[in-house]
Amino acid sequence: MAAMLNLYISPSSSSCRRAEKWLNDHGIRFDKRDISKHPLNVDDLKQILRLSENGTEDLISTRCHSYKRLKRKLDFDNLRISQLIDLMVEYPDLIRRPLIFNNQQLQVGFSEERIRSFLPKETRKAMLNDLLDRANENITA
Template sequence: MLFVEYPKCSTCQKAKKWLETNGVAFEDRHIKENNPTIEELKAWHEKSGLPLKRFFNTSGMLYRELQLKDKLPTMSEEEQFELLASDGMIVKRPILVGDDFVLIGFKEAEWKETLG
């Protein structure tokens, strides 16, 4: 499994601790140093079954600075993927990618249910 995180993010820290406590093996990836590519984002989006807007870090400073709340509704899906791939700080995290699922953000109940 791939665990994409920003190490300074408290939610990511909680999620990582949860994975370790529950003995879940994962490969760790720092989102700022190794931002997801457009191809990865498209694959994760498809696998997740979630609306694309769930991939945006709506509580981040960059999201607010770029006024994405107002801009996203008028952007094409392709433009949104390009934006997400341009800076890891725009992407909602943590992201946990398994063979047949993608979890975005950390909700313990959801992770428990998905990972058994």
């Protein structure tokens, strides 16, 4: 059985809406959490960071207003991870969204190519076979 998928969103984000629609369109069950209404705490962020490839660099949105304001006062590159986590708790808009994850992998932001990794293996295999069959039909036509 596949691990339960989590989708952490902010409803005002078009990327979050696209991710939710994609998951629904592909019949993938998920737990949804609006992190603007139910912000992440330190333990939530530690769990997510364990899945990230590049730590807080993957999670922090450098385009948000809070980052731009804080950047004037802080040197993000020289902060300890605990300080960065505390900042993300205090300023939730620092967190890139959507966050899509299970207990094995994390995707930050919406990418139609990368989100496919959350499809069950059998589904991905069937989609690939279908794609190859169509490619072969085009070659022989």
